[in-house]
Amino acid sequence: MDWIFLIGLLASAVRFTTPVLYAALGETVTQRAGVLNVGIEGIMLVGAFLAVLGAVATGSPWGGLFIAIGAGAILGALHAFFCVILKVDQIVSGIGLIVLGLGLSGFGYRVTIGSSSQLTAVPTFERVDFGPLTGVPGLGPIVFDHHLLVYMALGLALALGWALKRSGLGLSIRAAGEAPEAADAAGVEVNRLRFLCTMFGGALAAMGGAYLSIAALSGFVENMVAGRGFIAIACVVFGRWNPLGVMAAVFFFGLAEALQIRLQTAAPDIPYQFFVMIPYALAILALVLVAGRAKAPSALRIPFITGRHARSRAHRHKEDTL
Amino acid sequence: MTHTLDARRALVGGGGALVVVIAAFGVAALFIVLASKNPFDTFAVLFGYTLGNAIGFSEVVVRAIPLTLAGLGLCVAFRANAFNIGADGQIMVGAIVSVALGLALPGWPSYFAVPLSLLAGALAGGLYGALAGHLRARYNASEIIVTIMLNYVALQLLAWMIRGPLQETMAIFPRSDALPPSASLDVIIAGTRIHEGFYIAAAAVALVYLLLNRSALGFAFKVVGLSAPAARYGGLKDRALIVLAMGLSGGLAGLAGSIEIAGVHRRLQDDFAPSYGITAIAVALLARLDARFVPLTALLFGVLHVGSGAMQRQIGIPFPLVWIIQGIVILAFLYLSYMRGRARAITPEAV
Incomplete structure (x- = not known):
């Protein structure tokens, strides 16, 4: 393995990491508050599509990014409506989102940009200009040759790592997911917090999708997220619900993705499909290795019900169960 | 208690499903208007064609056969609260193994080759599903993520098979050789593509109904689904039950894939069952996990899928509208379950 290969590998790993990192950080916050959203794949798809549409409509990638973030928050709110307000099964709602996102992005694309006969130019993000720093051997391509969204993801991971651990809001979020009754007694509005955290998770998932379509590439392709939303969820478990751990887990997957693409050309005798399988197989392996020992937020997937209403509802639930 | 639950379910079963479907078509109409087309014309084409x-209806039946089988499989898994999202992968693995065997047995009589290759496909799909069940039961690895990852693995496996070991002798297209007639299912109604898989699907409906609603095993699945700790306390082997439920679920999906090839395509190719597994989720949920309703909801989604082709050709409505309708069906189903006051909290066993 030579030097140039290694630099290229690491630089490309950073680029593969970014979209999954946004989604995984959002999912971390959502899950820490007690809500599981398995539908972020669908939200990423909608984000990727709307980022392109918005960028074309407003003439700026920023316009596209903001529209994607808004749509992601709305889809997050839809999930929260089912999970936090109606308190129905979180997994089924997430599955609904996956299918809905597939439909909304595919349908939307085909009736807008996809229907025009000529190629639409999509305004995309430029890489940040670090001047001479980009030329520094080794460090330049790995650290100083990316889109702003890459550095923002890194900053977000650090900020969330700090905020969840040290800030009052972070404590409330963790309490909502670990001990909602205690949080409620301490004056935290558990359900409102869960709702907002689910919206936040949706917004970040859409941002990850937007990175794919208006930074990494310039354009939307149907089903372009290709399972990254699910890998993000595996990374949340693998990183043990801690933003910095999650970042490390996502980078590990980014590295695997960058490596498998290089191996395809390096080992032409082996059918390339086996290399494409690697990240998916690794996600399974990661879950097997970690999930048994990792401790999920105690109240994950358990709706929080307050007051007298709660007791009658819980009672009814018990009847159903027995 | 089960008695009143069943009564309530029967009371709202049919009517509720109708409400869900109407809601989904209402939302679809909205999107059709957004695409500046007329929803009434569109639905007229959708239903007129199917x-x-x-002939249109016979195509719906052809499509409903694999959807019924895979949907039945998901009923089994979902009853045990195992979220099998991997029917697509299990369909592909089942088809690969059954075609490999069907091609390897050219001279064998069909009463031997057909059941053998279909069973092998079911077994392969079953093992693929049971693998995810085992990882959930033994290592607490979320079956949702694992089955989805296994879908992507199966997709690559299929892509490799039809370009490598199983590619046709001519080696031109990425597809396998055609199955010999002795390893294929015959058409049962001349002039249509409805094949013998119809009987297998019908038998499976009866068997899965008996399994889930009339057998001790079905009851055990239900108990594990409601509460694994309670099941364990009651002396049930909750882990083994989850592996078994996932295995049966994958087995039915594997059978669906094998039958789809042996009855319709006659050879392995890319995208021979486009997202049938995801559609089967909507089929199973809309049938309220009741095997008796699965053929009906499978026919409904058959109409949607077969008709969407005509919708796209004649009106210019893009195919992904089908996914929007399916997504709304799932969410509307959830809303309905809330309305029934049956919202139940599930303890986090696996994530």
């Missing part, structure tokens, strides 16, 4: 003539 229900207005015998």
